[in-house]
Amino acid sequence: MAQYTRTRLDASFAALSDATRRGVLEQLGRADASISDLAEKFHMTLTGMKKHVGVLEQAGLVTTEKIGRVRTCKLGLRRLEEEAAWIERYRQLWDARFDALDEVVEELKRKEKVHGRKKRE
Amino acid sequence: MKNRTTAERKSERELVVTRTVNAPAHIVFEAWTNPELFKRWWVPKSAGVSLRSCEMDVRVGGKYRLVFGHDDSNSMAFYGTYIEVTPHSRLVWTNEEGEDGGPVTTVTFEEKGGKTLVVLHDLYPSKEALDGAIASGSTAGGMNETFEQLDELLATLSDKGL
Numbered sequence A: 001m002a003q004y005t006r007t008r009l010d011a012s013f014a015a016l017s018d019a020t021r022r023g024v025l026e027q028l029g030r031a032d033a034s035i036s037d038l039a040e041k042f043h044m045t046l047t048g049m050k051k052h053v054g055v056l057e058q059a060g061l062v063t064t065e066k067i068g069r070v071r072t073c074k075l076g077l078r079r080l081e082e083e084a085a086w087i088e089r090y091r092q093l094w095d096a097r098f099d100a101l102d103e104v105v106e107e108l109k110r111k112e113k114v115h116g117r118k119k120r121e
Numbered sequence B: 001m002k003n004r005t006t007a008e009r010k011s012e013r014e015l016v017v018t019r020t021v022n023a024p025a026h027i028v029f030e031a032w033t034n035p036e037l038f039k040r041w042w043v044p045k046s047a048g049v050s051l052r053s054c055e056m057d058v059r060v061g062g063k064y065r066l067v068f069g070h071d072d073s074n075s076m077a078f079y080g081t082y083i084e085v086t087p088h089s090r091l092v093w094t095n096e097e098g099e100d101g102g103p104v105t106t107v108t109f110e111e112k113g114g115k116t117l118v119v120l121h122d123l124y125p126s127k128e129a130l131d132g133a134i135a136s137g138s139t140a141g142g143m144n145e146t147f148e149q150l151d152e153l154l155a156t157l158s159d160k161g162l
Helices: A002-016 A019-030 A035-041 A046-058 A078-120 B025-033 B035-042 B127-136 B142-159
Strands: A062-067 A070-075 B006-009 B014-021 B051-056 B063-068 B076-086 B090-094 B104-112 B115-123
Touching (some): A002 A019, A002 A046, A019 A035, A019 A070, A035 A070, A078 B014, B025 B035, B025 B090, B025 B104, B025 B115
Antiparallel strands (some): B051 B063, B090 B104
16 A cells, blocks of 8 residues: 555656646646646647646546537536545544544543542442 | 634545533543533534433443434434544544444543544545535534434425415
8 A cells, every 4th residue: 555655646747847747736626727728828739738738647636528519627626625624524523423422431430530549438 | 712613624525523520530531431521512502403312322332322312203323333432532433323334433522621623534435425415414423413403394385375
């Protein structure tokens, strides 16, 4: 698993090492765009832009979807947002549970104190 | 003052929750392994779900079974087996209600200066299993169930045109 994580990190750092690809990410942060839009903005050939988007896609930084004849690119963050929201709900459940546990534990502590005192008497 | 609960996805297959409890480990362990006490906190009042029964045979190979809901028609059971039971420091159990094997839960209790650090670790059988749980929202436990019940209630209200 550590191996896998390293491979993925390598892929994202490699993807981010290129100024054009960083520019593409900034652009997609403002709005989704097609490959030809991106190629035009960055004064590149369609083939060149396809390669850059491919690298970003492999690193999981961008997702693409073909609608009709146009391939639209967007930031690949959606999944992480969903995941973060789910983990926050999971945390809240545990937080509520632990608050209730605290009450039970306080009661046990009080009982033990009384019991301990009796023993010493 | 209230202690902080943290939750993170530690890896592709693991979720980890931590919390410090203001009591020695033997008390926290007692609250975790005595069904009468467990029942009082496992389903927080805010979850709005009731725990109908709670059976726990806390020993290696022993089973537990929790039944949530109001009556037979809408109840939901959670069950599994204790794999490790080390008094006051460690509990490991399986979650067997899922179709292809749920996570294995490990809880450790580490006492320090009269307080106990509780670390709860859920290890899923695969990345896909944890991704699937997140996608379906299923293991958010009671909370999610509550939202589902609310959704159902709202659906019946709108059916009636209210």
